[in-house]
Amino acid sequence: MTSGTKRTTPPAWRDPFVWRMAWRDSRSSRGRLMFFALAMLVGVAAIAGVTAFGDNLRQAVLDQSRSLLGADLVITSRRPFTDQQVKIFQSFKGEMSEGASLSAMIYFPKSNDGRLIQLRAVPDVFPYYGDFTTEPPTAKDTFRRGGVLVEESLLAQYDAKVGDTVKLGNWTGVIAGKLQKVPGENIAFGTIAPRVYISVEDLQHTRLLRPESLARFRVSFRFPDTVNVDDLMEQVKPELVAMRLNVETVKERREELGQRMTNLYNFLNLSGFIALLLGGIAVGTALQLHIRQKLATVATLRCLGVEANRTMAIYLVQAMVIGLVCAFGGALAGVLVQRALPDVMRDFLPFAVEFSFSWRALLQAALFGLAFCGLFALLPLLPVRDIPPLAALRRNWEDTPKRLTKAQFIVVLLLGAGIIAFSVSQSHDWRVGLGMAGGLSIAIGLLALVAQGLRQSARKLARISLPFVWRQGLASLHRPNNRTLILLLSLGLGAFLLLTLRLTEHSLLHGLLPQNETNRPNAILFDIQSDQRAGVQEILEKQGLKVMQQVPVVNMRLQTLKGTAVDAILKDEDSEIPRWTLRREYRCTFRNTLGDSEELLEGVWPPAEFDATGTIPVSMEEGIVKDLQVKLGDELIFDVQGIPMTTKVVALRKVDWRRLEPNFFVVFPNGVLEDAPGFYITATFVATPQISAQMQREVLQKYANVSIIDLTLVLHTLDDIFTKVSSVIRFMSLFTVATGIIVLAGTLLAARFQRVRESVLLRTLGASRQQVQQIQFVEYLCLGGLAALAACFLALMANAALAFWVFKMTWVVDWLSVGLTLVALPSLTIIIGWLTNRGVANHPPLEILRAEA
Amino acid sequence: MSAILETKQLAKEFHGGGHTLTVLQDLTFSLAAGATCAIVGPSGSGKTTLLGLCAGLDQPTRGSVLLAGHDLGKLSEDERARVRRDHVGFVFQSFQLIPTLTALENVMVPKELAGEGQVHGLAVELLTKVGLKDRLHHYPTQLSGGEQQRVALARAFINRPQILFADEPTGNLDGETSDRIVSMLFELNEAAGTALVLVTHNLELAQRAQTTIRLRNGRRVEE
Numbered sequence A: 001m002t003s004g005t006k007r008t009t010p011p012a013w014r015d016p017f018v019w020r021m022a023w024r025d026s027r028s029s030r031g032r033l034m035f036f037a038l039a040m041l042v043g044v045a046a047i048a049g050v051t052a053f054g055d056n057l058r059q060a061v062l063d064q065s066r067s068l069l070g071a072d073l074v075i076t077s078r079r080p081f082t083d084q085q086v087k088i089f090q091s092f093k094g095e096m097s098e099g100a101s102l103s104a105m106i107y108f109p110k111s112n113d114g115r116l117i118q119l120r121a122v123p124d125v126f127p128y129y130g131d132f133t134t135e136p137p138t139a140k141d142t143f144r145r146g147g148v149l150v151e152e153s154l155l156a157q158y159d160a161k162v163g164d165t166v167k168l169g170n171w172t173g174v175i176a177g178k179l180q181k182v183p184g185e186n187i188a189f190g191t192i193a194p195r196v197y198i199s200v201e202d203l204q205h206t207r208l209l210r211p212e213s214l215a216r217f218r219v220s221f222r223f224p225d226t227v228n229v230d231d232l233m234e235q236v237k238p239e240l241v242a243m244r245l246n247v248e249t250v251k252e253r254r255e256e257l258g259q260r261m262t263n264l265y266n267f268l269n270l271s272g273f274i275a276l277l278l279g280g281i282a283v284g285t286a287l288q289l290h291i292r293q294k295l296a297t298v299a300t301l302r303c304l305g306v307e308a309n310r311t312m313a314i315y316l317v318q319a320m321v322i323g324l325v326c327a328f329g330g331a332l333a334g335v336l337v338q339r340a341l342p343d344v345m346r347d348f349l350p351f352a353v354e355f356s357f358s359w360r361a362l363l364q365a366a367l368f369g370l371a372f373c374g375l376f377a378l379l380p381l382l383p384v385r386d387i388p389p390l391a392a393l394r395r396n397w398e399d400t401p402k403r404l405t406k407a408q409f410i411v412v413l414l415l416g417a418g419i420i421a422f423s424v425s426q427s428h429d430w431r432v433g434l435g436m437a438g439g440l441s442i443a444i445g446l447l448a449l450v451a452q453g454l455r456q457s458a459r460k461l462a463r464i465s466l467p468f469v470w471r472q473g474l475a476s477l478h479r480p481n482n483r484t485l486i487l488l489l490s491l492g493l494g495a496f497l498l499l500t501l502r503l504t505e506h507s508l509l510h511g512l513l514p515q516n517e518t519n520r521p522n523a524i525l526f527d528i529q530s531d532q533r534a535g536v537q538e539i540l541e542k543q544g545l546k547v548m549q550q551v552p553v554v555n556m557r558l559q560t561l562k563g564t565a566v567d568a569i570l571k572d573e574d575s576e577i578p579r580w581t582l583r584r585e586y587r588c589t590f591r592n593t594l595g596d597s598e599e600l601l602e603g604v605w606p607p608a609e610f611d612a613t614g615t616i617p618v619s620m621e622e623g624i625v626k627d628l629q630v631k632l633g634d635e636l637i638f639d640v641q642g643i644p645m646t647t648k649v650v651a652l653r654k655v656d657w658r659r660l661e662p663n664f665f666v667v668f669p670n671g672v673l674e675d676a677p678g679f680y681i682t683a684t685f686v687a688t689p690q691i692s693a694q695m696q697r698e699v700l701q702k703y704a705n706v707s708i709i710d711l712t713l714v715l716h717t718l719d720d721i722f723t724k725v726s727s728v729i730r731f732m733s734l735f736t737v738a739t740g741i742i743v744l745a746g747t748l749l750a751a752r753f754q755r756v757r758e759s760v761l762l763r764t765l766g767a768s769r770q771q772v773q774q775i776q777f778v779e780y781l782c783l784g785g786l787a788a789l790a791a792c793f794l795a796l797m798a799n800a801a802l803a804f805w806v807f808k809m810t811w812v813v814d815w816l817s818v819g820l821t822l823v824a825l826p827s828l829t830i831i832i833g834w835l836t837n838r839g840v841a842n843h844p845p846l847e848i849l850r851a852e853a
Numbered sequence B: 001m002s003a004i005l006e007t008k009q010l011a012k013e014f015h016g017g018g019h020t021l022t023v024l025q026d027l028t029f030s031l032a033a034g035a036t037c038a039i040v041g042p043s044g045s046g047k048t049t050l051l052g053l054c055a056g057l058d059q060p061t062r063g064s065v066l067l068a069g070h071d072l073g074k075l076s077e078d079e080r081a082r083v084r085r086d087h088v089g090f091v092f093q094s095f096q097l098i099p100t101l102t103a104l105e106n107v108m109v110p111k112e113l114a115g116e117g118q119v120h121g122l123a124v125e126l127l128t129k130v131g132l133k134d135r136l137h138h139y140p141t142q143l144s145g146g147e148q149q150r151v152a153l154a155r156a157f158i159n160r161p162q163i164l165f166a167d168e169p170t171g172n173l174d175g176e177t178s179d180r181i182v183s184m185l186f187e188l189n190e191a192a193g194t195a196l197v198l199v200t201h202n203l204e205l206a207q208r209a210q211t212t213i214r215l216r217n218g219r220r221v222e223e
Helices: A016-025 A030-063 A065-069 A083-091 A152-157 A200-206 A229-242 A250-292 A295-303 A308-344 A359-386 A406-427 A430-463 A468-478 A484-512 A530-542 A566-571 A579-583 A622-628 A689-702 A711-750 A752-764 A769-806 A815-837 A845-852 B047-054 B077-087 B103-113 B120-129 B145-157 B175-192 B203-207
Strands: A073-077 A095-108 A113-122 A133-135 A147-151 A165-168 A171-181 A195-199 A215-222 A246-249 A523-528 A547-561 A585-590 A598-603 A616-621 A635-640 A643-655 A666-668 A679-684 A707-710 B003-016 B019-032 B036-040 B062-067 B088-091 B163-167 B195-199 B211-216 B219-221
Touching: A016 A308, A016 B103, A030 A250, A030 A308, A030 A359, A030 A711, A065 A250, A073 A229, A083 A229, A095 A200, A095 A689, A095 A707, A113 A152, A113 A200, A113 A689, A113 A707, A147 A152, A147 A165, A152 A171, A165 A195, A171 A195, A171 A200, A195 A200, A229 A246, A229 A250, A229 A566, A246 A250, A250 A295, A250 A308, A250 A359, A250 A406, A250 A430, A250 A484, A250 A711, A295 A308, A308 A359, A308 B077, A359 A406, A406 A430, A430 A468, A430 A484, A430 A769, A468 A769, A484 A711, A484 A769, A484 A815, A523 A530, A523 A689, A530 A547, A530 A679, A530 A689, A547 A566, A547 A579, A566 A579, A579 A622, A616 A622, A622 A643, A643 A666, A689 A707, A711 A815, A769 A815, B003 B047, B003 B195, B019 B047, B019 B062, B019 B195, B019 B211, B019 B219, B036 B047, B036 B203, B047 B062, B047 B163, B047 B195, B047 B211, B077 B088, B088 B145, B103 B120, B103 B145, B120 B145, B145 B163, B145 B175, B163 B175, B175 B195
Parallel strands: A113 A195, A147 A171, A585 A666, A616 A643, B036 B195, B036 B211, B088 B163, B163 B195
Antiparallel strands: A073 A215, A073 A246, A095 A113, A095 A165, A095 A215, A133 A171, A147 A195, A165 A171, A523 A679, A523 A707, A547 A585, A547 A635, A547 A679, A598 A643, A616 A666, A635 A643, B003 B019, B003 B062, B211 B219
């Protein structure tokens, strides 16, 4: 058909009419569309910021890799280095210095208080690369001459100042400064046992280092540039590993740190990703609502002779302009996120992260944003082609929802592929990427399922004889073109993430807390020497504290496993037995009973026939048995300070490790280890922090070597860590919540016309202004309530799953937080609903209809 | 004079729920260029369906429509759209102005659609002719029903269509305004030599057309 046509139509994208119409048609909707677009902008900003920050992070690891280890090579051991080992070290021909670290008690005479710390003794020359960050800055040098560097949080806890004295074992030192940063370590996890640095010389004066101490010995090396450390280690590492030495090079530290940073980055990325997806959904929703209001315009244009694809092109142009604004505006806003992240993550970063523009990251986020915007927009735009010109004549023509068309199905497939491609490109490991996309799909799928279930329930509820306003409000949740799903997704995801975090925090803390159980210990005293046993017991009893357990501990190493020498297994690169299970010092006890936190799984304990000669029957914990790949009847030889002891596994135990009680991988029967050198652990229950402090003071003053773990302190530090972790998660969840709120406000704003028509109709039929407002209130209450219910349901399920399978603890629910969510989310929805729809019920119906048309 | 519109054995059926609903049956008629025709009948008699089929807004179940020399049945939807763009004008009962466009822009749309520039003067001229010289930059919501329909008339004639379809053009207007619009419609029609197909309930209006097609239950009936 060409005859009679006056011109050939140019491609839609080059057709000035399409661009002109797109601009004119957007007049009444620009504000509304851009408001929705804000959600996409926030999403792009989050992902741009996170990706750019990730680039900065990787650059920082590369730039600072030497200072991350403080040396070119570090070798550590649980035992003092032997002469043979030292000879090997000397053969490396590098500069070398020795240090050590151990758990010990610090005592603050000024406050007459003390606690368990990580004591680190460093040689004068360490670190070879990088430096300690201290306050005052000179303290990084002055502490090496009879001084102590103490972590800032510890000083705050005991109200101590620089210049005060502290006692470590038998030695008293002066606090030279506050420790702010240690090369290659982060602050957040230092709080479990705060770090205290002294010089190697001063460690001798403390007399804390004894053969049976739980210490780690360390030798650091610096090599001239001509030495290739990795090549050197390739040759000697097997020999060192066989000697149960732990070797770490700059390259290994960089890889390990890179892995840790990747995990951190993955978490940030996931939050940004959710925000971006929600933004995409917001744009899709905005356009769907936009098109719904443009039905008459589309039909008229079709009557006037605009082809189907050109009509769609008008709205696609609008969508792409929104996409461009979101993508590039979001990328620019991402710079602000990138700037903020190093501060938010300060406690988790073991190094300084320099800010630098990552054009690659910003451009990548912008392009992904644009692509997502386009794909999400196509879904509601494709049906524009199917709006018949007849709709201009038939006012009752309805755009009834149909099944996905072929074109829409292709777009859905592209969207799925895009999401996977995006996850994979962001994750640096395709499995993590797939996992992220899969996990998110499951969460969204579950939320959608919950939404569907709740909508059906609302439908049933609306049928029963409820008051008029309630029936109207409930009906809005399942009527055609409802926004229940999108609102549940956007609000639900944000609330679900935040609540899961809070519930998990509560479960963990609750699981560790002995709930007023005075029969369970909450303080452990360890490193008690044989001759100190009676004295410690006397101090406890004098204070009215009951000695609940007094357990002997003997250190030993695994020498032979099922007839094969451990050194040989360590050299065998094909062995699947975890190295740490072979290298570690086994701290074992002896008794003929099962502990309160133990359960016998297989075998017999105590062994029936054992006369303290020949092969020694032992009981082992189920986890270590799996790791070592042993079973009942297998033989293991332990080296107990030079004496080999042949043992046979006769019992398998399950141990509840969550209980703060002395628990062991390997338990010997009575009559074997009584004379072996070791120490004792004593467990007791202290009712109040004051009693605990008093007990610790007295023990510490008399026995400086005895260390004490106080559960209340552990809980306090755990709480600190949770607060730090939570602040990061909350920061990233902000993006999800922000997009959720924008989607909520935008959806309500976009549906305002529909709401206005309804309220006008209701008012025409005689409904009062108050009734109209009440109906809206019920609707928002239901929407917010359903989102809160869905979020709580999913968070409780996630919390239960985490409790059962990850933390293996009793599922404890923080009903207060659940209740708060159930109140806060509907309140937020009602407030936003009220803000977006205020005035609707106040104006004369005609005026509103004219204004909104 | 040659026919601008010709229908042969035109029929339209709707299928649903296992039933077939015949809306229009065996309708054959033709309209000469510049002639006027009114389609009348009670509600549900098939008037609007017939208009939609004649204008190429819908496809018949059987029969054919020849519009401005084009057999609409042989054209794709986009090709029919081009026929409408180049030869047809519309006036609707509910005006169907694009709410985001001013009166002037609404009138310019068909010309712009055809890729023609310099349409501003013509659009102003037409709007002046329908008495809306002072309302050029008003949006539809700022105009009364009668004013909106006058804008629609101006839009319908800007392309100098060979045929104009009007669906109840006065259905939403009061008596006095209706009279003004109808007069204007016929004056413009005569001046431009445009054929007019008019769907109406208003017998007085129908009598102003040269021919009348009366429909009942989808069939043409004689008076």
